[in-house]
Amino acid sequence: MRHDKAVMVIELARRMAASAEGLTLDEMARETGVGRRTAERMRDAVILLFPSVEEVSDPPTKRWRIRGGLSAFEQAPTTTELVELSKAAQALRVSGEPGRAAALEGLERKLKSAMRSTTLNRLAPDLEALVRAETIAVQAGPRPSADEAMLATIRAAVLAQAPLGFTYSRPGAEVRRRTVAPCGVMFGRANYLVAADRESGRIQTFRLDRMSAVEAEAGFAPPPEDFDLSVFASQSFGIYQDEIxxxxxxxxxxxxxxxxxxxxxxxxxxxxxxxxxxxxxxxxxxxxxxxxxxxxxxxxxxxxxxxxxxxxxxxxxxxxxxxxxxxx
CATH class of the missing domain: 3.30.70 (Alpha-Beta Plaits)
Structure with missing residues (x-):
């Protein structure tokens, strides 16, 4: 199916408005799936339609961004997007993650409250029908534990690149107090903290439901420079990491x-x-x-x-x- 050029230009404008540092031509081409010359023409169309486009020097290249965001006209979500957001929140709630579900539900309310009443009234019947017609199957298995206060502490330590201290207990092992360099959290059948040993730099995983007395400590503990959480997670069949x-x-x-x-x-x-x-x-x-x-x-x-x-x-x-x- 041939993509409508106007839709592609609006989508590029959304991406430029969503990027704080702006997009290069190569990034525009990659994110929209077109060649560089086509990306240049689309960029020029965005500049023509949106006078607030700003060119940012980033030697040896340039970036373009739209400061101040886009209006509700260009940003109104579709029925499908709202349904998927609702389903994502439902999936988290069914899997035992009420805090994360509430965050998505709050985002859904904010989006709807920012929409024009005429647009919301137009989407409402289809949205209600699709939400009723689709649901999330409850799967057998342990429900992951996600203490919201603990997650907030971990996220704050990750952002501050501060050491994270906690007491860790697991069956058959001595209860220990650990201090690590937090790298992130993996959510799945069980939820895990991914962290680096502060001395060896070795990446380890710790189940959140086995952690207690979690607190950010004084100091500086950044993750390894070459660490990529997505790459790390993709190495394992599940979450537990051992020899590849x-x-x-x-x-x-x-x-x-x-x-x-x-x-x-x-x-x-x-x-x-x-x-x-x-x-x-x-x-x-x-x-x-x-x-x-x-x-x-x-x-x-x-x-x-x-x-x-x-x-x-x-x-x-x-x-x-x-x-x-x-x-x-």
Whole structure:
């Protein structure tokens, strides 16, 4: 479907207004998915339509931004955008994150209150119908703990690049007081603080529900300069981090269709086999979480490698068998 040029120009204007430092031509081209020459023409159109466009010198290049934001006319959200925001808040509330859900619900109220009444009245019937027609399925599993006061303390320490102190307790280990350089938080089946050891710089994860007496401490504790939380999170099958392995799984013909539509990992490749099966390859850590997931595939998945994943799977099976044998 051919993109409407006017829509693309308005979208570029929104991006320029949303960026505090402004966008270069290369960034405009990348974010809008067009060539540099097309980005130049779109920039010129934005300058023509929005006199508040400001050129910022950033040697060896230039940036352009729109100061003061855009009017409600250019910024009115669509029905789909409002529905997705409502669903995101609902998903957080269902998963046991009332504080984060409330933040999104507050944003939704602010957006609606800033809209023209005629626009809101026009969207309201479709919005109500879609919200009623879509819901979030409740999944079995532990509900993550997200103490809002703790999250606020962690976020403040991250922004200030201050040391974060806390008491950490986990089964089978001695309760310890830790002081780390906080890097961020990963939200998932359980919520984790990602932090660097202040002496070795080694990145570690700590479950929030096992942390107490959390406080920002005096001093300066920035994360490692080359640390990227998104890259770190993508290395693991789940959240738990250990040694990265080359994973090779063979999915039987019966499960091949489901496997092709499944997102195993950001690095995955799929290879169709002559017998109708599929070989899945990716690089990841977190063998235990991967083993837990593979149980849901039953006999449809065979572990080709690595050996450590086979050993972890065998250990989990043995633990389950012992639990059954000792059950009354």
């Amino acid at each position: 392995e080359d994973i090779v799984l063979r999915v039987s013909p019966e499960g091949a269709a489901a496997a092709r539509g499944w997102r195993w990992h950001p690095t995955q490749t799929l290879e169709d086999q002559a017998d109708g099966s599929v070989v899945v390859r990716f690089r990841a850590s977190g063998m235990r979480e991967l083993a837990w997931h593979l149980f849901t595939w039953g006999e449809q998945v065979t572990i080709v490698g690595p050996q450590r994943l086979k050993a972890v799977m065998a250990g989990e099976l043995a633990a389950a068998r012992r639990a059954l044998d000792t059950a009354p």
